[in-house]
Structure formats: structure tokens, C-alpha cells
Amino acid sequence: xxxxxxxxxxxxxxxxxxxxxxxxxxxxxxxxxxxxxxxxxxxxxxxxxxxxxxxxxxxxxxxxxxxxxxxxxxxxxxxxxxxxxxxxxxxxxxxxxxxxxxxxxxxxxxxxxxxxxxxxxxxxxxxxxxxxxxxxxxxxxxxxxxxxxxxxxxxxxxxxxxxxxxxxxxxxxxxxxxxxxxxxxxxxxxxxxxxxxxxxxxxxxxxxxxxxxxxxxxxxxxxxxxxxxxxxxxxxxxxxxxxxxxxxxxxxxxxxxxxxxxxxxxxxxxxxxxxxxxxxxxxxxxxxxxxxxxxxxxxxxxxxxxxxxxxxxxxxxxxxxxxxxxxxxxxxxxxxxxxxxxxxxxxxxxxxxxxxxxxxxxxx
Amino acid sequence: xxxxxxxxxxxxxxxxxxxxxxxxxxxxxxxxxxxxxxxxxxxxxxxxxxxxxxxxxxxxxxxxxxxxxxxxxxxxxxxxxxxxxxxxxxxxxxxxxxxxxxxxxxxxxxxxxxxxxxxxxxxxxxxxxxxxxxxxxxxxxxxxxxxxxxxxxxxxxxxxxxxxxxxxxxxxxxxxxxxxxxxxxxxxxxxxxxxxxxxxxxxxxxxxxxxxxxxxxxxxxxxxxxxxxxxxxxxxxxxxxxxxxxxxxxxxxxxxxxxxxxxxxxxxxxxxxxxxxxxxxxxxxxxxxxxxxxxxxxxxxxxxxxxxxxxxxxxxxxxxxxxxxxxxxxxxxxxxxxxxxxxxxxxxxxxxxxxxxxxxxxxx
Numbered sequence: 001x002x003x004x005x006x007x008x009x010x011x012x013x014x015x016x017x018x019x020x021x022x023x024x025x026x027x028x029x030x031x032x033x034x035x036x037x038x039x040x041x042x043x044x045x046x047x048x049x050x051x052x053x054x055x056x057x058x059x060x061x062x063x064x065x066x067x068x069x070x071x072x073x074x075x076x077x078x079x080x081x082x083x084x085x086x087x088x089x090x091x092x093x094x095x096x097x098x099x100x101x102x103x104x105x106x107x108x109x110x111x112x113x114x115x116x117x118x119x120x121x122x123x124x125x126x127x128x129x130x131x132x133x134x135x136x137x138x139x140x141x142x143x144x145x146x147x148x149x150x151x152x153x154x155x156x157x158x159x160x161x162x163x164x165x166x167x168x169x170x171x172x173x174x175x176x177x178x179x180x181x182x183x184x185x186x187x188x189x190x191x192x193x194x195x196x197x198x199x200x201x202x203x204x205x206x207x208x209x210x211x212x213x214x215x216x217x218x219x220x221x222x223x224x225x226x227x228x229x230x231x232x233x234x235x236x237x238x239x240x241x242x243x244x245x246x247x248x249x250x251x252x253x254x255x256x257x258x259x260x261x262x263x264x265x266x267x268x269x270x271x272x273x274x275x276x277x278x279x280x281x282x283x284x285x286x287x288x289x290x291x292x293x294x295x296x297x298x299x300x301x302x303x304x305x306x307x308x309x310x311x312x313x314x315x316x317x318x319x320x321x322x323x324x325x326x327x328x329x330x331x332x333x334x335x336x337x338x339x340x341x342x343x344x345x346x347x348x349x350x351x352x353x354x355x356x357x358x359x360x361x362x363x364x
Numbered sequence: 365x366x367x368x369x370x371x372x373x374x375x376x377x378x379x380x381x382x383x384x385x386x387x388x389x390x391x392x393x394x395x396x397x398x399x400x401x402x403x404x405x406x407x408x409x410x411x412x413x414x415x416x417x418x419x420x421x422x423x424x425x426x427x428x429x430x431x432x433x434x435x436x437x438x439x440x441x442x443x444x445x446x447x448x449x450x451x452x453x454x455x456x457x458x459x460x461x462x463x464x465x466x467x468x469x470x471x472x473x474x475x476x477x478x479x480x481x482x483x484x485x486x487x488x489x490x491x492x493x494x495x496x497x498x499x500x501x502x503x504x505x506x507x508x509x510x511x512x513x514x515x516x517x518x519x520x521x522x523x524x525x526x527x528x529x530x531x532x533x534x535x536x537x538x539x540x541x542x543x544x545x546x547x548x549x550x551x552x553x554x555x556x557x558x559x560x561x562x563x564x565x566x567x568x569x570x571x572x573x574x575x576x577x578x579x580x581x582x583x584x585x586x587x588x589x590x591x592x593x594x595x596x597x598x599x600x601x602x603x604x605x606x607x608x609x610x611x612x613x614x615x616x617x618x619x620x621x622x623x624x625x626x627x628x629x630x631x632x633x634x635x636x637x638x639x640x641x642x643x644x645x646x647x648x649x650x651x652x653x654x655x656x657x658x659x660x661x662x663x664x665x666x667x668x669x670x671x672x673x674x675x676x677x678x679x680x681x682x683x684x685x686x687x688x689x690x691x692x693x694x695x696x697x698x699x700x701x702x703x704x705x706x707x708x709x710x711x712x713x714x715x716x717x718x719x720x721x722x723x724x725x726x727x728x
Contacts, residue, residue, distance in 0.1 A: 120575065121723065134723045138661035138698040140575060165661075165721070169571060179571065182562055183580040189623075190554065191583060192638035193615045197608070198546055199641030207533060207543065211484065211504060216547040218582045219555060224642040227635035231628035238623055245620045247565070249613065251557045256609045259553075259602055264595035271591035274556035277563030278588040297502035297529075305686065306670065306677035313670035322669065324685050334502040357529070359485065359498045 010163070011035035016066035016089075018081050019043075020051045023098045023119060024072030025131030028056030030164045033133050039063035043073075047128055056131060068094050068156060075099040075236055079108035086111050094153035100180065100229075101236040102144045102173040113153040116144035116173055118180075119166060126226075134165065141166035144173040174240075181240035185233060186248060188222050189241075195223040291320055292344045295359040296335040296351060300324075308335060311350045317343030374527065375399035380430035380453075382445050383407075384415045387462045387483060388436030389495030392420030394528045397497045403427035407437075411492055420495060432458050432520060439463035439600055443472035450475050458517035464544065464593075465600040466508045466537040477517040480508035480537055482544075483530060498529065505530035508537040538604075545604035549597060550612060552586050553605075559587040655684055656708045659723040660699040660715060664688075672699060675714045681707030 013036050017024045020042040028038045028051060040057040042048045051057045069085040071078050078097045085095050086109075096117040099105055106116045121139040141161045145154050161168050171179070198216075234241055258266045298304045305324075312319055321338035339347055344360060351358050377400050381388045384406040392402045392415060404421040406412045415421045433449040435442050442461045449459050450473075460481040463469055470480040485503040505525045509518050525532050535543070562580075598605055622630045662668045669688075676683055685702035703711055708724060715722050 130724070132723055134721045137721045137723050138659060139723075142575065169575070171571065176575075178565075179575050182565065183575050187558065187580050187583045189619055190558065190616065192635050193619055194551065194554065194612065195638040195642050196634060197611050197615055199637065201542075201546065201611070207535065211506065211533070211540075211543050211547050216551050218585050219551045220638075220642050221582050223635075223638040225639070227632055227639055230635055231631050234623045234631060235626055235628070238626070241623055242620065244561070245616065245623070247561050248558065249616055249620065251561055252554065252609065252613055252616070255553050255557055256606065256613065259598045259605055259609070262599055262602070264599070267595050267598060268591055270560060271556050271587075271594055273563065274559040274584075274587040275589070275591055278559050278584050295502060300682065300684075302680050302682045303677035305683050306674040309673045310670040313667035316666050318664065318666045319669050319688070320664075321688050322686055324683070357498045357501045359496055359501050359503070360494070 012037065013068075014039070014063055014066045015160075016040065016063045016069040016085065017057070018069065018071050018085070019073035020047050020056065020128050020131075021072065022126035022128065022130045022135070023121075024070065025051055025054070025056045025128040026133065026135035027070050027072060027098075027164065029054070029131055029133035030136065031160075032056070032058065034163055037063075039066060042128075050128060051131075054128075054131065056128070062088070064089055066090075067092065068160060069096070071095065071097040075101060075105065075232055078105050082109045082114055083111070086113060092152060092156075094150075094156040096143075096157045099236075100233055102142075102176045104236060106144055106146060106173040112148050112150040115149060115154050115157040116176075117157065117161070118142040118144070118176065119161075121166075136161075137165040139166045140169055142169045142171055142176050144171055144176050146172065177237050177240045178243075181237055181244045185237060185241050186244040188225070188230070189234075189245070190248065191220050191223040195220040290341050291338050292341050292360050294337045294339060294344065294347065294351075296337065296356050298333055298335050298356070300333045305335070307354070308337075308351065308356065311354060312337065312339065312343075312347050315343060315346050315350060317347055376401065377432075378403070378427055378430045379524075380404065380427045380433040380449065381421070382433065382435050382449070383437030384411050384420065384492050384495075385436065386490035386492065386494045386499070387485075388434065389415055389418070389420045389492040390485075390497065390499035391434050391436060391462075391528065393418070393495055393497035394500065395524075396420070396422065398527055401427075403430060406492075414492060415495075418492075418495065420492070426452070428453055430454075431456065432524060433460070435459065435461040439465060439469065439596060442469050446473045446478055447475070450477060456516060456520075458514075458520040460507075460521045463600075464597055466506075466540045468600060470508055470510060470537040476512050476514040479513060479518050479521040480540075481521065481525070482506040482508070482540065483525075485530075500525075501529035503530045504533055506533045506535055506540050508535055508540050510536065541601050541604045542607075545601055545608045549601060549605050550608040552589070552594070553598075553609070554612065555584050555587040559584040654705050655702050656705050656724050658701045658703060658708065658711065658715075660701065660720050662697055662699050662720070664697045669699070671718070672701075672715065672720065675718060676701065676703065676707075676711050679707060679710050679714060681711055 015031050015036050015038050017028050017038060017040040020040055028040055031038050037058050039059045039061060040051060041061060048060045052060060066089055071081045073081055078099050082095050094113050096115045098117055098119055100118055102116045119136055119139060119141040121135050158168055317339050319337050319339055323336040324333050348358050379395050379400050379402050381392050381402060381404040384404055392404055395402050401422050403423045403425060404415060405425060412424045416424060430453055435445045437445055442463050446459050446461060458477050460479045462481055462483055464482055466480040483500055483503060483505040485499050522532055681703050683701055683703055687700040688697050712722050
């Protein structure tokens with residue numbers, strides 16, 4: 001029914017993977033499934049051994065014939081490994097990496113056949129145990145060519161990334177770093193800060209959550225992620241992160257002054273601008289104008305979601321978004337469905353006929 | 365199958381609703397469905413007329429016999445209307461309101477039979493057109509009694525709120541205001557600020573979104589909400605909002621210094637604390653330790669969600685959380701399912717048998 005990804009086979013092509021964590025191991029599994037011969041190596045010999053066992057590698061070590069090398073080691077060692085691999089192998093060899101911050105590495109390698117990469121699916125510091133040939137299905141994978149990048153090397157890396165099921169986005173390295181500072185690094189730091197503030201000032205977490213059903217939970221969700229990867233990221237991308245943090249601090253300070261002085265017009269203008277920008281983010285399905293949110297209290301048990309979504313699907317109504325908000329009191333929840341305004345009443349009638357009450361919130 | 369709410373009937377009991385916007389109109393509809401006789405009034409006579417037409421009221425005007433009065437007017441007029449209603453009617457009359465900021469109103473009314481209320485489902489400034497008897501099903505509804513509050517009045521209001529399907533949380537008025545500043549007002553302002561920053565500094569929204577699949581979209585979602593309600597909220601709750609904003613600014617500034625000085629240990633400690641707090645938020649279903657996230661690329665069309673959730677439900681595996689991340693390239697999306705680690709492999713096998721690839725992200 002659904003295969004969002006291409007899966008061209010490449011029998012006999014040869015690749016080398018250095019670093020066999022979550023990303024390197026998954027790349028090995030996926031390349032081998034696509035017919036590649038994969039040689040690989042990890043600093044930890046036990047990990048290399050285990051990669052052979054789970055089928056992420058055909059052979060351990062180095063492959064002088066590999067046309068593609070993926071450097072999936074922690075960021076600090078990428079440039080050195082990449083330069084060594086570029087000095088070996090066939091003349092058309094392409095080398096790429098998977099580190100989350102790009103400008104420093106790309107500049108340090110400084111070679112036409114090196115194409116910086118950043119698969120946005122886990123971290124190179126996560127372990128081999130999570131490795132999965134489908135890890136990249138539907139994921140975004142940034143490549144960072146420069147004006148000096150060799151076209152054939154870029155074409156090779158690009159086609160392999162597409163073969164792994166990811167969607168390629170090409171960006172200059174510094175632009176990648178500025179964008180991830182803005183959309184990933186600083187939001188993570190801000191979410192953690194907001195969560196820390198709430199934790200320090202509220203002795204009653206249960207009440208906090210009850211009042212925080214929507215926005216607060218959305219805003220702090222990423223703060224639940226693994227902290228260990230952040231010191232490296234913040235160090236490697238500190239310039240871009242500090243620039244965005246300073247901008248955020250200045251804007252929050254201005255917002256504070258607007259509230260203290262009671263400048264209603266300025267506050268409204270700031271919120272209108274943000275709202276327009278948020279709504280103009282593409283790729284969110286149909287315009288919110290035509291969408292309504294249904295809130296459906298449900299018991300939190302197997303089969304209920306299937307029943308509700310089947311009722312909606314049978315009416316030919318598409319569910320644009322869906323979220324489950326859990327009650328603080330055990331095995332109940334509220335299902336939030338975004339559906340087209342046109343189909344809303346039919347959906348509510350079908351739900352009611354099966355004993356589900358629903359509330360509708362019109363989105364402006 | 366599912367009814368998360370009680371629906372005791374109250375034939376013959378009499379209520380008065382002042383202000384017939386989204387909240388007042390919905391309360392009228394819900395009370396009448398539960399058997400109450402509802403009299404009501406809006407400053408706009410056309411709105412009063414329309415409330416009669418849609419069945420939100422039995423009669424227009426004032427009911428000297430009403431044991432319960434709900435003041436659902438905009439916040440600025442609540443105290444005056446509440447005091448007038450307390451001066452009328454039977455001696456045991458209870459009066460409540462629905463405004464989103466409580467301490468000022470409760471102090472201004474200063475009466476034992478006034479119980480401040482805040483249903484967390486839309487705003488009193490939204491219109492009657494969205495009114496719905498089920499608006500409060502599964503919603504949190506804060507009541508703000510004080511040491512002076514009459515016990516019988518509180519019991520009356522509490523039972524009515526439960527009858528409307530909401531879950532009651534009782535808090536002192538100033539504690540409510542501090543908590544909503546922290547979990548709603550400041551997060552909204554911060555989300556709008558972050559979105560405004562991204563909008564001003566990125567000419568390429570499409571790329572921004574591609575890189576921003578998870579955290580950024582979560583964090584800025586609430587910035588898409590209606591700006592018009594915020595000037596009043598920020599004015600009425602300015603003291604609590606400024607206190608939280610100042611705390612947030614100080615903590616973000618400290619975070620900035622930690623990054624500039626490269627203090628890895630302090631950064632890690634801050635992120636660990638936030639992570640622990642986020643994970644300790646109750647009511648999120650099972651502990652994340654036992655949960656994995658599956659990412660399933662799907663076409664964005666009717667019936668697909670039903671098929672996937674049915675496959676999972678048939679295995680007896682509960683979906684704890686579910687989210688749809690849309691691709692920026694049209695009619696595709698990625699379904700993110702949180703399921704128990706135990707059931708994960710069975711789910712993946714069933715999905716694969718129906719042509720769905722899935723990637724698994726273990727949550728630590």
C-alpha cells in the first residue's frame with residue numbers, strides 16, 4: 001500500500017563505513033539491503049564484531065576499492081578520518097559524514113570530493129543496538145556542498161541518500177548551522193529552560209500538567225531528550241547558537257517591556273506577525289482556515305484509536321493531524337483530530353452513533 | 365463504547381447565564397441538555413436572540429429564581445455583573461465566572477457565594493457560533509475558592525462543572541494566575557517570539573520547516589492561535605507574567621553564559637534537570653522507559669490512519685501517543701506512533717506485511 005521511498009538496488013557497488021553507532025550501523029544495514037558490499041570499522045572492536053553479526057557489514061576493516069566512504073564517527077574525529085579516506089581508494093571516491101554541525105568540518109576537510117551530510121534521524125553518538133535499515137525512511141538528510149564540491153561526488157552521495165529512503169535538502173554549510181541553531185539547538189535550550197523554571201517554581205506537578213494540556217506540553221516535549229549529545233553540539237555550533245540566543249533574549253526583553261508598559265497595539269502586532277509566519281510554514285496540509293479540531297474523550301486502551309480512525313476513514317474524511325492528550329487520572333485520554341470543516345459534522349454524527357462524545361474547536 | 369463524562373439530569377433547576385459567547389452559549393446548551401431551565405442575556409440583543417434560536421436558552425432576560433449564575437462576559441465586566449447578581453435571587457444563589465485570570469476578579473467581587481472559574485476550552489471572547497453542548501467534555505475546569513468561600517456555593521458550582529463533563533481542579537486564585545502565566549501565557553509569548561525570530565531571519569521557509577520537523581514545530585504551534593485575546597490577558601495577569609518572563613530571561617541569560625564559556629558540566633546539569641522534570645510530568649501514560657517510537661511514512665489520504673491503527677489494535681498493542689508530521693512536498697506524511705517496547709516488533713511485522721516501512725527510535 002505505502003512505500004514512500006525508492007529502493008533501487010546496487011549490486012556489487014562497494015562502500016566503507018567508519019563508526020558503527022546508530023547512524024553508521026543503520027547505513028550499513030540499509031546499503032547491504034540495497035545490494036552494496038559494505039566494509040566497516042569502529043574504534044571499539046566489540047562493536048565492529050557485533051556489526052558483522054547483525055548484518056551491518058560484509059567485512060571488517062578498510063576497503064581500498066570503496067567508491068563511497070561514510071564517516072559516521074563522533075564529530076570531533078570526522079575531519080581526520082575523512083582526510084585519511086580521501087587519500088586512499090579510487091580517484092573518484094566520494095566521502096561524506098553524518099555530524100550535526102557542518103561548517104567547521106567542511107572547512108577542515110577542505111576537499112572537493114568530501115560532501116558534508118546530516119541525516120536528521122538520531123545521533124552519531126547513539127549506539128549500534130538501535131540500528132535499523134529503515135531508520136532514514138521519510139527522514140530529512142541535509143547535504144552541504146560548497147562551490148568547490150565535485151559534481152560527481154555530490155551526485156553519488158545524493159543518490160545513495162535517496163536510496164536509503166531519505167529526502168535530500170542541499171544547503172551551504174554555514175546556512176545549515178544557522179538554521180539548525182534556530183530550529184533545533186536554541187529551541188531545545190529554550191524548552192529545557194522553560195521546563196527547569198516550571199520544575200523549580202511549582203511544587204505541584206500534577207496540577208501543572210492539568211493546566212498545561214496543550215501549549216506547555218508541546219513546548220517542553222523536546223526537553224525530554226537525551227542531554228549527553230548537547231555539550232558537543234553547543235561547543236561545535238556555539239557561534240550560531242549564541243547569535244540566535246542573543247536575538248531571542250533581545251526579543252523576549254522587548255516583549256517584556258511591551259507587557260510592562262501595556263502597549264496593546266505593539267503586542268498585537270508582534271503576535272499577528274508570529275501567527276502569520278507560523279501559518280505560512282509550508283507542508284502542513286490544507287490551510288487551517290478549512291480545518292476544525294475535534295476533541296474526543298476516549299478510554300486509553302487497544303483498539304479505540306483504530307475504531308475512531310476507521311469511522312472517520314469510512315466517511316472519506318482525511319485526518320490531517322491527530323494527538324492524544326492523556327488525562328492525569330489514569331486510563332483515559334482525549335483524542336484531538338484535525339479534519340476538514342466540510343467533513344466535521346458527518347464525523348461527529350458517526351462518533352456519536354458509536355457512543356463517543358466530541359467537542360469541536362474551530363481554528364481561525 | 366466511550367463516555368468519559370457523567371450526565372446526571374437536573375430537571376427543573378434554574379440557571380442564569382450572562383454573556384453568550386462560545387463559553388456562555390456552550391454552558392447554556394449543556395445545562396439545558398441536562399434538564400436545567402436556562403435564562404440568559406448578552407449585551408448584543410441579536411446574540412441573545414440567536415441563543416434562543418439554537419436552544420442555548422429557555423428565556424431571555426434575568427431569572428430571579430436562578431440558584432446558579434454563570435457570568436461569561438469579557439473579563440473587564442465580570443466583577444460588576446457578578447456583584448449585581450449576588451444582590452439578587454435566592455439567598456443560597458451561587459455565582460461563578462469563566463474568565464482566564466482570576467485573582468483580580470475574585471478580590472473585586474469579594475463575596476462568599478462567588479466561586480471564580482476558568483474552563484480551559486476556548487475563550488469567553490470567542491463567538492456563539494462555535495457553541496457546543498460537548499465543549500467541556502474532557503476539559504480541565506479550574507475553580508478558585510478562597511478561605512471565605514461558602515461551602516454550599518462551591519459544592520453547587522463544582523457539581524455543575526462535573527455535570528458538563530469537565531474535570532475540576534481547585535486552586536487559590538493567585539496560584540491559578542501564577543500557574544497559567546507559567547504554563548500558558550509565557551509559553552505563548554515565547555513561542556511567538558521564537559517564531560518571529562525565525563520569520564525575520566529566514567528567507568527560506570520551506571527549508572526551515574524541513575529541518576524543523578519535530579521540536580520547532582512543537583514549540584511554535586501555539587503561536588498560530590488567535591492574537592486578539594492576548595492584550596487583555598497580558599494586562600490582567602501582567603504581574604504574574606512579568607515575574608515568569610523575568611525568571612525566564614535570567615535563566616536563558618545564564619544558559620547563554622554557560623555556552624559562551626563552554627561549561628559542559630553545568631550545561632549537562634541544566635539539561636538533566638529539565639529532562640527529569642519533563643519526564644516526571646504525570647499523566648502521560650506509561651513510563652517512557654517501556655515505550656518506543658515508530659516512524660511510518662504514509663500517504664496523506666483518508667483511510668490510511670484507520671488501516672495502520674487497526675493493524676496495531678488487532679495485535680492488542682495500545683498506541684500511547686500518535687503524531688502526524690507532514691512532508692513539505694505534498695500528500696505524504698510520517699506517522700509517529702508511541703507503543704510499548706514489548707509490542708514493537710509485532711507491530712513492525714504487521715506493518716511490513718501491509719507494505720508500510722517503519723523506523724524505530726528507542727526513547728531513553
